[in-house]
Amino acid sequence: MLESPHVAVGAAIATKIPNPLIAIPLAIGSHFILDRIPHWNPHSYTETQKNGRVSKNTIVFALTDVAVSLAIGFYIASRALPDYRHAAVILAASFFAVLPDLAKSPYFLLNQRKGLIKKYVDFERSLQVETKFAVGMTVQLLVIAASFWWIS
Numbered sequence: 639m640l641e642s643p644h645v646a647v648g649a650a651i652a653t654k655i656p657n658p659l660i661a662i663p664l665a666i667g668s669h670f671i672l673d674r675i676p677h678w679n680p681h682s683y684t685e686t687q688k689n690g691r692v693s694k695n696t697i698v699f700a701l702t703d704v705a706v707s708l709a710i711g712f713y714i715a716s717r718a719l720p721d722y723r724h725a726a727v728i729l730a731a732s733f734f735a736v737l738p739d740l741a742k743s744p745y746f747l748l749n750q751r752k753g754l755i756k757k758y759v760d761f762e763r764s765l766q767v768e769t770k771f772a773v774g775m776t777v778q779l780l781v782i783a784a785s786f787w788w789i790s
């Protein structure tokens with residue numbers, strides 16, 4: 639799944655559950671559950687296998703996703719202000735919600751494609767349930783909308 643829905647769900651969890659000892663494990667767990675919902679992802683892995691690196695389009699798509707994720711995370715966290723502690727927990731949960739994907743970046747960005755990192759990338763990939771672009775993007779927009787609805 640893209641990072642934006644992961645962040646929206648992680649931030650929503652911490653909005654509802656301000657205790658970081660509960661919110662952060664739930665945010666991490668939500669990542670693996672969301673990846674089981676049929677979605678569309680850019681094909682970083684296939685491109686890496688085929689061309690040795692990800693395409694320019696995928697990089698632009700991923701950077702846009704990161705920008706949207708940051709906007710969602712900081713927006714939801716800002717709603718907790720002036721409670722800085724709660725806002726910090728929301729930002730932390732947003733981060734931990736995407737950590738399972740961030741952990742794959744050495745594979746794609748630093749050419750670390752063997753050993754434990756390869757095993758982890760293969761495992762994370764095995765969890766993905768992919769579908770066609772239009773359906774997969776709609777599902778992810780609905781996940782983001784549901785997160786905002788939950789905390790509204």
Ligand SMILES: [Zn+2]
Nearest residue numbers: 639673738739
């Ligand atoms: Zn993932």
